[in-house]
Amino acid sequence: MAKDQLMDYQKALDAYEVVIGLEVHVELNTNTKMFCGCANVFGDEPNTNVCPNCLGFPGAMPAVNGKAIENSIKIGLALDCQIAATGRFARKNYFYPDLAKNFQTSQYDEPIAFEGTIDIEVPSGKVFTVAIERAHMEEDAGKLTHVGGSTGRIQGAEFSLVDFNRAGVPLVEIVTKPIYGAGDEAPELAAAYVRSIREIVKNLGVSDARMERGNVRCDANVSIRPKGQEKLGTRTETKNVNSLRSIERAVKYEIQRQAHLLSQGTAIIQETRHWHEDRGATSSGRPKSDADDYRYFPEPDLVPIQPSKEWIEQLRATLPEKPAIRRKRLQELWVFSDLEFRDVVNSDLLDEIDDTVKAGAKPQAARKWWTGELARIANSEDKDIAELSITPTQVAQIAALVESGKLTDRLAREVLTCVLAGEGNPEEIVAKRGLEVVSDDGALLAAIDQVLSEQPDVLEKIREGKLQAAGAVIGAVMKAMAGSADAARVRELVIQRANEL
Amino acid sequence: MSEITPELVRHLAALARIEVSEAEVAQFASQLALIVESVATVKAAVSDEIFATSHPIPMANVFREDVVKPSLTQAQALSGAADSESGRFKVSAILDED
Numbered sequence: 355m356a357k358d359q360l361m362d363y364q365k366a367l368d369a370y371e372v373v374i375g376l377e378v379h380v381e382l383n384t385n386t387k388m389f390c391g392c393a394n395v396f397g398d399e400p401n402t403n404v405c406p407n408c409l410g411f412p413g414a415m416p417a418v419n420g421k422a423i424e425n426s427i428k429i430g431l432a433l434d435c436q437i438a439a440t441g442r443f444a445r446k447n448y449f450y451p452d453l454a455k456n457f458q459t460s461q462y463d464e465p466i467a468f469e470g471t472i473d474i475e476v477p478s479g480k481v482f483t484v485a486i487e488r489a490h491m492e493e494d495a496g497k498l499t500h501v502g503g504s505t506g507r508i509q510g511a512e513f514s515l516v517d518f519n520r521a522g523v524p525l526v527e528i529v530t531k532p533i534y535g536a537g538d539e540a541p542e543l544a545a546a547y548v549r550s551i552r553e554i555v556k557n558l559g560v561s562d563a564r565m566e567r568g569n570v571r572c573d574a575n576v577s578i579r580p581k582g583q584e585k586l587g588t589r590t591e592t593k594n595v596n597s598l599r600s601i602e603r604a605v606k607y608e609i610q611r612q613a614h615l616l617s618q619g620t621a622i623i624q625e626t627r628h629w630h631e632d633r634g635a636t637s638s639g640r641p642k643s644d645a646d647d648y649r650y651f652p653e654p655d656l657v658p659i660q661p662s663k664e665w666i667e668q669l670r671a672t673l674p675e676k677p678a679i680r681r682k683r684l685q686e687l688w689v690f691s692d693l694e695f696r697d698v699v700n701s702d703l704l705d706e707i708d709d710t711v712k713a714g715a716k717p718q719a720a721r722k723w724w725t726g727e728l729a730r731i732a733n734s735e736d737k738d739i740a741e742l743s744i745t746p747t748q749v750a751q752i753a754a755l756v757e758s759g760k761l762t763d764r765l766a767r768e769v770l771t772c773v774l775a776g777e778g779n780p781e782e783i784v785a786k787r788g789l790e791v792v793s794d795d796g797a798l799l800a801a802i803d804q805v806l807s808e809q810p811d812v813l814e815k816i817r818e819g820k821l822q823a824a825g826a827v828i829g830a831v832m833k834a835m836a837g838s839a840d841a842a843r844v845r846e847l848v849i850q851r852a853n854e855l
Numbered sequence: 856m857s858e859i860t861p862e863l864v865r866h867l868a869a870l871a872r873i874e875v876s877e878a879e880v881a882q883f884a885s886q887l888a889l890i891v892e893s894v895a896t897v898k899a900a901v902s903d904e905i906f907a908t909s910h911p912i913p914m915a916n917v918f919r920e921d922v923v924k925p926s927l928t929q930a931q932a933l934s935g936a937a938d939s940e941s942g943r944f945k946v947s948a949i950l951d952e953d
């Protein structure tokens with residue numbers, strides 16, 4: 355595949371203004387699907403959560419999941435949207451094997467929620483107000499697996515396999531209005547926006563919000579125009595960018611790619627593009643064409659949704675606090691510096707640390723574990739930190755063991771590794787592996803005496819008051835105790851013994 | 856009232872994945888024009904008092920409880936499939952689309 359030429363990012367921003375628009379699909383975590391009673395579960399055997407509705411059998415009748423409507427309204431309210439007095443479902447007609455009905459039940463001109471706003475803070479601390487155009491309900495499509503070819507992608511595939519378990523899973527699609535003026539921070543803003551949406555739906559409890567499972571998916575529209583030009587540039591839509599990091603990279607890539615083309619006098623083609631994480635590049639998908647004529651019409655099998663004012667107000671009363679307000683509260687509660695707090699937010703660890711603190715850890719200890727050791731391990735294993743098999747409660751337990759002096763930092767890291775390896779809870783691991791700090795001075799003193807007797811010259815120096823010489827002894831003692839001693843206590847005892855001997 | 860042109864018929868046929876001959880294009884254009892014209896008479900009924908409606912019965916908010924019901928088994932689901940593999944429906948790869 356031909357490699358795109360890119361303009362230097364800074365140069366691109368000097369010459370062009372960036373406009374982005376984001377579409378985020380959120381899979382709801384209702385028990386059942388949007389229009390039938392099949393289970394909404396991730397990871398089951400293929401085609402085991404399907405019925406005549408999911409398979410598009412003639413005569414199958416959809417029935418709306420009330421809980422999904424409720425959750426969609428909650429999302430709308432959390433985004434400060436207006437809730438439609440009348441919302442309707444519509445058929446979006448297209449042929450593709452991931453939808454057996456040959457249409458997707460969606461919403462067209464009467465979405466459940468519209469005209470909202472959300473404040474988004476980018477890593478520099480700047481806050482952008484993003485306008486929400488609409489949030490509408492629809493159903494997810496089935497999952498296609500392309501077989502043949504080398505890449506598992508559609509290019510070169512010989513045939514495709516379809517699993518309809520996901521077909522009919524309730525989705526809410528949140529669409530922003532065009533976002534102007536983000537400048538060089540457009541990529542960060544896009545990622546921060548998706549992070550906030552994810553945080554909102556997670557705190558509402560309406561979605562599992564796991565990006566790696568596709569619970570939250572983002573399509574990023576990017577266009578650029580020469581500075582000073584009023585007319586918007588031609589946009590591209592990069593599909594299904596499924597991690598926060600990819601969103602940032604994909605938007606940046608598109609800015610640089612489009613800037614190069616425009617600088618060469620080449621027109622941008624309005625098209626769908628695909629993001630390739632491995633190559634760090636987008637590639638051309640299909641052009642927007644006749645195929646995008648979806649011939650929407652009102653779904654005749656479903657009646658309108660007219661949420662009463664009372665119902666809306668009832669739901670509004672159940673909303674958790676907004677992310678921006680929650681962040682402010684947590685920062686004050688935890689007494690984190692701006693830098694520490696931003697680091698937590700940008701590492702996407704707010705919920706983990708909040709849960710760890712709720713499980714009894716001190717805020718600074720919780721922060722240290724998540725942004726330090728756990729982030730390092732996740733990074734070295736090239737994983738999302740959320741994928742590590744450790745719970746906030748377990749982290750809090752380790753922190754408590756350190757706090758009470760039962761574990762040194764080094765031992766705690768060892769326990770952490772064991773927890774990640776699935777050996778059980780911290781307390782069990784400490785007991786099973788005998789990792790507890792030796793607080794029995796008798797054992798320590800024996801080891802110290804042994805080391806001091808082996809190093810008489812060091813002993814002499816300590817006696818003369820050259821305390822830095824004690825380091826060698828402390829090291830040897832720690833080694834003899836296999837690390838299961840508190841270094842500070844060893845130091846005290848070494849100095850004490852040196853003067854006694 | 857927009858005219859039903861041969862281009863529009865070809866466009867609709869392409870969307871519906873129906874192959875049409877040139878003779879059919881001409882035939883369908885006049886037939887579709889007649890259908891659209893007939894349906895359009897309902898427009899005359901819409902006024903300030905009578906709204907366009909997509910449903911004949913004034914009903915709203917018909918919801919289902921979020922309770923799981925039995926699904927088909929995998930074997931049942933695949934029983935009508937032309938072809939299947941590893942518990943999935945097997946279809947030809949469709950290129951140039953995502």
